[in-house]
Amino acid sequence: MAKSKGTRVRNAGSSASAANEMRMSIGSYLIDRLQAYGVRDIFGIPGDFVLQFYGMLEDSPIRVIGTTNEACAGYAADGYARINGIGAVCVTYCVGGLSLCNPIAGAYAEKSPVIVISGSPGMSERRSDPLLHHRVKDFNTQREVFEKITVRAVSLDDELTAFREIDRCLDACVRYKRPVFLELPRDKVLAVPDNDHHPQTEHPQSDTAALREAIEEARATIQAAKRPVIVAGIELHRFHLQSQVLKLAEQNNIPICATLLGKSVVSERHPLYLGVYEGAMGREEVRRYVEESDCIVLLGAFMSDINLGGFTAQLDPGKCIYATSEKLRIRHHHFHDVVFRDFMNAISEKKLGAKRPAPKISQPEIPAWKPSNATPVTMKRLFQKINSVLDQKLVVVSDTGDSLFAAADLSITQHTEFLSTAYYTSMGFAIPASVGVQVANRQLRPLVLVGDGAFQMTCMELSTTVRHNFNPIVVVLNNKGYSTERFIQEGPFNDILNWNYHRMPELLGAGWGFEVVTEGDLEKAFKAAFANQDSFSLLNVHLDKLDVSPALKRLAERLQTRA
Numbered sequence: 230m231a232k233s234k235g236t237r238v239r240n241a242g243s244s245a246s247a248a249n250e251m252r253m254s255i256g257s258y259l260i261d262r263l264q265a266y267g268v269r270d271i272f273g274i275p276g277d278f279v280l281q282f283y284g285m286l287e288d289s290p291i292r293v294i295g296t297t298n299e300a301c302a303g304y305a306a307d308g309y310a311r312i313n314g315i316g317a318v319c320v321t322y323c324v325g326g327l328s329l330c331n332p333i334a335g336a337y338a339e340k341s342p343v344i345v346i347s348g349s350p351g352m353s354e355r356r357s358d359p360l361l362h363h364r365v366k367d368f369n370t371q372r373e374v375f376e377k378i379t380v381r382a383v384s385l386d387d388e389l390t391a392f393r394e395i396d397r398c399l400d401a402c403v404r405y406k407r408p409v410f411l412e413l414p415r416d417k418v419l420a421v422p423d424n425d426h427h428p429q430t431e432h433p434q435s436d437t438a439a440l441r442e443a444i445e446e447a448r449a450t451i452q453a454a455k456r457p458v459i460v461a462g463i464e465l466h467r468f469h470l471q472s473q474v475l476k477l478a479e480q481n482n483i484p485i486c487a488t489l490l491g492k493s494v495v496s497e498r499h500p501l502y503l504g505v506y507e508g509a510m511g512r513e514e515v516r517r518y519v520e521e522s523d524c525i526v527l528l529g530a531f532m533s534d535i536n537l538g539g540f541t542a543q544l545d546p547g548k549c550i551y552a553t554s555e556k557l558r559i560r561h562h563h564f565h566d567v568v569f570r571d572f573m574n575a576i577s578e579k580k581l582g583a584k585r586p587a588p589k590i591s592q593p594e595i596p597a598w599k600p601s602n603a604t605p606v607t608m609k610r611l612f613q614k615i616n617s618v619l620d621q622k623l624v625v626v627s628d629t630g631d632s633l634f635a636a637a638d639l640s641i642t643q644h645t646e647f648l649s650t651a652y653y654t655s656m657g658f659a660i661p662a663s664v665g666v667q668v669a670n671r672q673l674r675p676l677v678l679v680g681d682g683a684f685q686m687t688c689m690e691l692s693t694t695v696r697h698n699f700n701p702i703v704v705v706l707n708n709k710g711y712s713t714e715r716f717i718q719e720g721p722f723n724d725i726l727n728w729n730y731h732r733m734p735e736l737l738g739a740g741w742g743f744e745v746v747t748e749g750d751l752e753k754a755f756k757a758a759f760a761n762q763d764s765f766s767l768l769n770v771h772l773d774k775l776d777v778s779p780a781l782k783r784l785a786e787r788l789q790t791r792a
């Protein structure tokens with residue numbers, strides 16, 4: 230993690246300071262600070278070790294959203310955090326908390342700021358080491374597991390330090406945009422520390438000389454380049470730096486592409502937008518533009534394999550400016566103590582000297598979609614259809630599998646956001662994350678793209694969708710198993726049971742289901758789904774088990790030609 234030169238500590242100021250004289254309990258201080266950081270809703274399932282805190286949450290303005298299991302709560306909180314800027318989940322000791330490990334590991338990997346709160350046995354109950362229920366090895370096991378997958382994991386077991394620990398945890402969550410973990414022993418929820426405390430936040434500072442030198446070198450490098458290009462990554466979204474990247478591009482006529490995880494960071498209808506850069510998996514003209522560029526400005530991007538097309542991206546570090554919240558490298562020079570926001574503000578501050586004509590960029594046409602009524606649906610035609618409906622105010626939430634690869638070719642407009650786990654790639658993300666999206670903003674309508682395998686992992690979260698009258702459109706890519714894996718190595722382990730996915734509404738007592746075999750069915754189902762504003766719609770789209778997206782085919786072909 231990048232260290233910053235200095236850190237300014239400030240009193241954050243909140244009702245907590247005013248209420249300090251009245252002395253708050255640890256539980257109420259935590260709830261107060263959650264609200265100060267923008268947490269309006271919290272996901273989870275209660276249990277006896279956390280019931281008292283749940284009671285306090287119910288009495289607070291924070292809305293508790295019950296989910297069907299804790300893993301789903303984790304994905305929902307992650308989806309919520311990606312829209313709201315921060316999310317939270319509250320569960321019981323070990324049986325609840327440890328189910329969160331996979332979603333929270335994903336949130337860590339992809340920098341989604343989620344606060345995890347877990348109840349735990351009271352400190353007084355722990356004397357003489359009893360075998361209390363839910364205990365694994367010793368009373369610290371759960372916290373130690375979370376130390377590996379969060380930026381800060383603490384137990385609020387000491388009144389003297391609890392408030393300070395809460396401040397530090399929440400601060401780390403927003404500063405690093407990564408999950409934090411707070412364990413609250415049940416006999417400390419109402420404990421009232423008797424020391425005075427004023428909430429504090431830390432503000433990392435850049436080393437001014439390092440910042441100046443980095444900016445001089447970056448500006449000179451971009452200015453001298455004939456064909457610079459920007460690769461925009463997900464951190465621009467997480468740190469709210471989209472306007473800075475657009476300013477840098479527009480002032481200097483520099484084309485922009487996005488990584489797969491960063492897709493939708495800038496509107497894909499922007500005149501300077503080239504497309505998703507994902508090595509061999511992406512469109513050939515985008516790959517060539519980036520790899521032939523003499524100055525590649527990677528901003529907030531993860532240099533991961535799937536994100537950049539299975540390690541097929543060929544980027545020469547000698548031609549790259551690579552800036553993230555953790556690293557700043559200009560060609561082979563490494564800079565320390567430069568805060569990403571300061572770098573972005575300074576680099577976009579004023580126009581660079583070079584006169585550069587606007588590049589000629591032609592985006593692929595989005596042809597009007599006309600169904601050939603009796604023709605069976607293919608992946609290619611399905612995604613052409615989806616592309617043609619994206620003008621609406623939608624959030625595309627894509628699960629892992631060919632739904633993700635295919636979605637890379639969708640054209641995301643200003644009105645649409647794109648959420649996926651393109652780096653960690655855990656199946657089961659999309660349906661619970663879509664719940665998180667609508668809890669964060671009821672005006673957004675998720676278009677969920679999910680394989681049949683991933684759907685079977687977390688589809689029960691549609692239950693929460695129904696409880697809250699949410700209205701996502703869920704497209705199940707029913708290719709009868711794990712086609713992405715089939716594509717790599719076929720075997721009976723890739724087969725799954727074919728469910729009547731379109732009959733989920735009968736089970737849940739709400740929603741509309743559509744079975745889609747032909748293009749005619751697809752046309753009718755989408756029309757009805759868009760008209761159905763009041764509940765979820767589910768399209769069970771039958772596909773051939775060997776039919777994969779153009780993006781996945783491109784990857785395979787190019788890997789073969791390079792081998």
Ligand SMILES: Cc1ncc(C[n+]2csc(CCOP(=O)(O)OP(=O)(O)O)c2C)c(N)n1
Binds near residue numbers: 714
């Ligand atoms: C939680 C999890 N388990 C296993 C995998 C490995 N995996 C990657 S893609 C895939 C198949 C996905 O199947 P499906 O959701 O039906 O999508 P499809 O590949 O058929 O498009 C599997 C098993 C994973 N990424 N995540």
Ligand SMILES: [Mg+2]
Binds near residue numbers: 682708709710
């Ligand atoms: Mg499948």
